[in-house]
Amino acid sequence: MKAVTLSLALLMGVAVAPAAWSLELPAPAVAREQLSAAGISAEPVTVLEPHLARKGRMPEVRYVGFPANAALAQWLGADWNAAGRELELRALDGFVSRIPVERFAQHRAWLMIAREDGKPFQVDNHLQGEKQVPLGPFYLVWDNRRSKALQAEGGALWPYQVAAVSSGPSSTKALLPGDMAKRYGAAADLARTHCLSCHRIRGYGGDKMPLDLDVAVKGFDAAAWRRWLLTPSAVRPGTTMPALAEGRPDAERAAIARQLYDYLHALPPR
Ligand code: HEC
Structure with a gap:
């Protein structure tokens, strides 16, 4: 009986192996059937679309999708969000978002x-100067209409083209070796939010532009670093690296750049 249940679960694509905690997501149409069998249905939700932000203002867009917590519990198992874990969302193009489950x-x-509205599931990405970017198979969005904090963050943790998810131990140990947590914890969080979807620190992070920031930072002085982070397209026209936290005041952006610079320099060589 057990064996039958297991193979049925495998056939249905249900995550049965919490050891791996990783799952290639089913196609949206298949997900719709699977999840509705578990009582989870797709619903319409309006968000302020950060990828369409112009000078900090974001238009409303109405999407249809699954409540993330319910779908993730279904796919990864009930303890996908156990304390201290991190959700990793991997996109078709190698972009990786790591998000602490507490969020x-x-x-x-x-x-x-x-x-x-049935229009193509795509968006212009003003932040990266890309047009008509496909959002499917899955696009993670946040309820940002009532949260100024989420609005100020922009699209950093809104990964699209998500094709696989996994839940694993937090990256905190890798990012904050030794006793760095106290002094540099906030800086590591900033790196996670703003940089690690594309780059890496000590091997941790995304593959969109595989570059170890703790090594790369050595080629910059503080001023050149700030200029690159705040105005990448002025430094290198046509670059797809987004400007850091565009919705925030310049003084705050410069402070973030400085915090990242100091933190990356403080990391011991591996
Ligand atoms: C959406 C993806 C993305 C994010 C997020 C991102 N970058 Fe980049 N980054 C790139 C790309 C793409 C390049 C290559 C730029 C080019 O050559 O046009 C790059 C290049 C770099 C370089 C090398 C520059 C050089 O002169 O070779 C550094 C350093 C860097 N990024 C730092 C950062 C830091 C620090 C953050 C976080 C504040 C960050 N990046 C966030 C995509 C990203």
């Missing part, structure tokens, strides 16, 4: 599969 308790999120 999913603080803010509501959805895994979107379509626009509600």
Whole structure:
């Protein structure tokens, strides 16, 4: 009986191996059937779309998708969000978002599969100067209409083209070796939010532009570093590296750049 249950679960694509904690997501149409069998249905939700931000103002867009917490519990098992874990979302192009699971308790999120108005499921990405970027198969969005803090963050933790998810131990140990947590904990969080979806620190992070920031930082003085982070397209026209935290005041952005610079220099060589 047990064996039958297991193979049925495998056939249905249900995550049965918490040891790996990793799952290639089913196609949205398949996900719709799977999840609705578990009582989870796709719903329309309006968000302020950070990828369409112009001078800090974001238009409303209405998407259709699954409540993230319910879908993730279904896919990864009930303890996907156990304390201290991190959710990793991997996109078709290698972009990786690592998000502490606590964030999913603080803010509501959805895994979107379509626009509600039936238009193509794509968005212009003003932050990266890319047009008509496909968002599917899954696009993680946050309930940012009532949260100024989420609005100020922009699109850093809104990964699209999400094709696989996994839940694993937090990257904190890798990012903050020895006793660095106290002094540099906030800086490591900033790196996680703003940089590690594309780059790495001590091997931790994304593959969109595989570059170890703790090594790369050595080629910059503080002023050149700030200029690159705050105005990448002025330094290198046509670059797809987004400017750091565009929705925030310049003084704050410069302070973040400085914090990252000091933190990266403080990391011991591996
Ligand atoms: C959305 C992806 C993305 C994010 C997020 C991102 N970068 Fe980049 N970064 C790139 C790309 C792409 C390049 C290559 C730039 C080019 O050559 O046009 C790059 C290049 C770099 C370089 C090398 C520059 C050089 O002169 O070779 C550094 C250093 C860097 N990024 C630092 C950062 C830091 C620090 C952050 C966080 C504040 C960050 N990046 C966030 C995509 C990203």
